[in-house]
Amino acid sequence: MKNINTDVIVVAAGLSGLAACIAAAENGAKVVVFEKSNTTGGAANMGMGPLGIGSSIQKNQMVNLTPGEAFRKHMYFTHYKVDARMVRDYYYKSGDTIDWLMDMGVEFAGVQRAFSADEATRPYSDGEFTWHVVKPEGGGMPGPRSASAMTKKMTERAVELGVEFIYETPVNKIIMEDGMVAGVIAKDKDGQETEARAKAVIIATGGFGENPEMIKELTGYEFGKTIFNFAIPGMRGDGLRMAWEAGAGRTQPSMELMYQLPDNMNHFILDGAFRQPCLWVNRNGQRFMPEDQIGNTTFTGNAITSQPGMIAYSIFDSKLLKKYKKKGPDMVSHVHPHDLYDHFDEQWEKDLEAGYEPIAQADTIEELAEKAGIDVAGLVAQVDEYNEMCEAGYDEIFEKNRNYMQPIEKGPFYCCRQNVGAYGSVGGILINHKTEVMDQDSRVIPSLYAVGTDACNIYGESYPFILSGNTMGFCLNSGRIAGENAAILIEEF
Numbered sequence: 001m002k003n004i005n006t007d008v009i010v011v012a013a014g015l016s017g018l019a020a021c022i023a024a025a026e027n028g029a030k031v032v033v034f035e036k037s038n039t040t041g042g043a044a045n046m047g048m049g050p051l052g053i054g055s056s057i058q059k060n061q062m063v064n065l066t067p068g069e070a071f072r073k074h075m076y077f078t079h080y081k082v083d084a085r086m087v088r089d090y091y092y093k094s095g096d097t098i099d100w101l102m103d104m105g106v107e108f109a110g111v112q113r114a115f116s117a118d119e120a121t122r123p124y125s126d127g128e129f130t131w132h133v134v135k136p137e138g139g140g141m142p143g144p145r146s147a148s149a150m151t152k153k154m155t156e157r158a159v160e161l162g163v164e165f166i167y168e169t170p171v172n173k174i175i176m177e178d179g180m181v182a183g184v185i186a187k188d189k190d191g192q193e194t195e196a197r198a199k200a201v202i203i204a205t206g207g208f209g210e211n212p213e214m215i216k217e218l219t220g221y222e223f224g225k226t227i228f229n230f231a232i233p234g235m236r237g238d239g240l241r242m243a244w245e246a247g248a249g250r251t252q253p254s255m256e257l258m259y260q261l262p263d264n265m266n267h268f269i270l271d272g273a274f275r276q277p278c279l280w281v282n283r284n285g286q287r288f289m290p291e292d293q294i295g296n297t298t299f300t301g302n303a304i305t306s307q308p309g310m311i312a313y314s315i316f317d318s319k320l321l322k323k324y325k326k327k328g329p330d331m332v333s334h335v336h337p338h339d340l341y342d343h344f345d346e347q348w349e350k351d352l353e354a355g356y357e358p359i360a361q362a363d364t365i366e367e368l369a370e371k372a373g374i375d376v377a378g379l380v381a382q383v384d385e386y387n388e389m390c391e392a393g394y395d396e397i398f399e400k401n402r403n404y405m406q407p408i409e410k411g412p413f414y415c416c417r418q419n420v421g422a423y424g425s426v427g428g429i430l431i432n433h434k435t436e437v438m439d440q441d442s443r444v445i446p447s448l449y450a451v452g453t454d455a456c457n458i459y460g461e462s463y464p465f466i467l468s469g470n471t472m473g474f475c476l477n478s479g480r481i482a483g484e485n486a487a488i489l490i491e492e493f
């Protein structure tokens with residue numbers, strides 16, 4: 001058994017762990033970080049950027065959303081079912097956090113909203129300009145994985161501050177002594193154990209997205225059947241388990257829902273190409289939402305969850321495909337390549353030939369329904385009704401934006417099954433607004449903090465896509481808050 005003594009231990013070097021270790025070290029603490037994998041950044045290396053409100057970038061772009069307005073939107077959206085003080089502290093810090101990152105050398109391509117769509121109910125309508133998209137390393141268009149440039153700069157900053165990273169050494173236990181946290185036990189890849197003692201421990205292990213048993217037990221979804229979430233290696237729910245074993249209170253975790261194709265990163269062109277306000281139906285062939293709303297991936301994930309078999313289908317015809325190829329998509333995604341349809345035929349043929357199961361092509365609607373597994377009579381009736389409404393220029397059922405009322409009439413027809421997806425899990429460990437872990441009776445467990453997705457209990461039922469970049473935003477700011485508070489605690493020791 002190896003022994004280590006330090007001020008603060010951070011369990012994991014993902015996004016929230018990085019923010020926590022930098023903040024603690026900047027405030028004078030000696031910090032050791034144990035990381036399960038051989039690198040830093042966790043799931044954040046896959047993404048594009050965090051939320052910030054009131055950053056210098058927003059001021060330069062004349063975005064005038066204030067933290068107070070965001071707070072009220074968020075609390076309205078969650079029906080005040082979440083910790084208002086935590087939400088308030090997070091949003092008020094988030095603008096400064098963007099500038100803090102820029103001081104470390106992180107560059108942002110600009111600030112963006114994730115989606116915009118027409119809807120009468122305003123608070124749920126357009127996203128706000130909160131998503132600070134990171135400039136990719138080496139330049140080029142921002143896209144998936146841009147944010148790895150941010151985690152790299154953060155790692156460099158942590159190293160510069162003297163933070164010690166111990167890689168390939170997962171923590172598997174929190175040491176408790178007299179009701180207080182005294183340190184952790186970790187084991188390296190050769191089986192060598194380390195007992196590390198510290199005055200404060202910050203848990204930041206990124207949730208349980210790679211643990212199908214926990215997903216089923218805690219959220220009811222079945223991985224690979226009713227949900228096709230990103231399963232980033234290592235996200236096994238270790239932090240939740242360890243915190244709960246140490247006496248932490250439990251909150252109801254959920255999945256950070258969206259929708260996607262199975263194995264979507266290998267079928268990314270199709271994943272983007274079918275995210276259009278064309279015709280969306282359920283397994284019975286019936287429409288289930290106004291398709292002009294599918295840009296809000298959380299709401300669409302929720303809507304698909306409510307359909308039979310938790311699946312949906314998006315369908316267009318060859319006329320619509322021709323239009324997309326010529327004029328571009330009706331709805332532009334900021335995540336998928338902008339020249340999607342230039343590559344559509346190639347990817348479609350390849351995937352059809354390889355028997356990629358979610359897609360189908362046919363010359364008639366009946367045949368399409370059969371191939372895709374949709375109720376034939378239901379789809380035929382729905383297409384007839386839909387085409388009539390397109391002809392009339394008015395969607396009597398959902399009042400979809402009339403610009404998107406384009407008939408499905410000319411074969412071949414194209415169909416793609418849409419599944420519930422998720423970026424990962426959110427929540428599970430009960431914390432207060434200082435990120436201190438509390439027991440089920442809301443008593444603080446001294447010296448134990450939890451941050452990032454392990455403790456992200458502020459979304460209620462649904463991820464607030466209206467304030468996008470929210471998970472990274474929460475990870476960074478909760479991490480910073482924990483690091484600062486842990487450093488204060490150490491001074492008081």
Ligand SMILES: Cc1cc2nc3c(=O)[nH]c(=O)nc-3n(C[C@H](O)[C@H](O)[C@H](O)COP(=O)(O)OP(=O)(O)OC[C@H]3O[C@@H](n4cnc5c(N)ncnc54)[C@H](O)[C@@H]3O)c2cc1C
Pocket residue numbers: 011012013014015016017034035036037039040041042043044045046047048049050051169170171172204205206207230232233234235236238239423424451452453454468469470471472473475
């Ligand atoms: C494809 C994709 C795109 C995304 N895009 C965005 C986006 O643009 N904006 C946004 O806001 N959010 C985005 N997200 C979500 C965001 O990336 C995550 O919410 C965020 O990275 C989570 O941070 P975290 O610190 O909680 O966990 P992570 O960053 O995932 O880090 C967790 C770390 O814990 C380590 N670990 C696990 N168990 C242990 C253990 N026992 N001991 C030690 N270490 C351990 C893991 O190896 C990992 O390094 C995206 C997610 C995905 C998958």
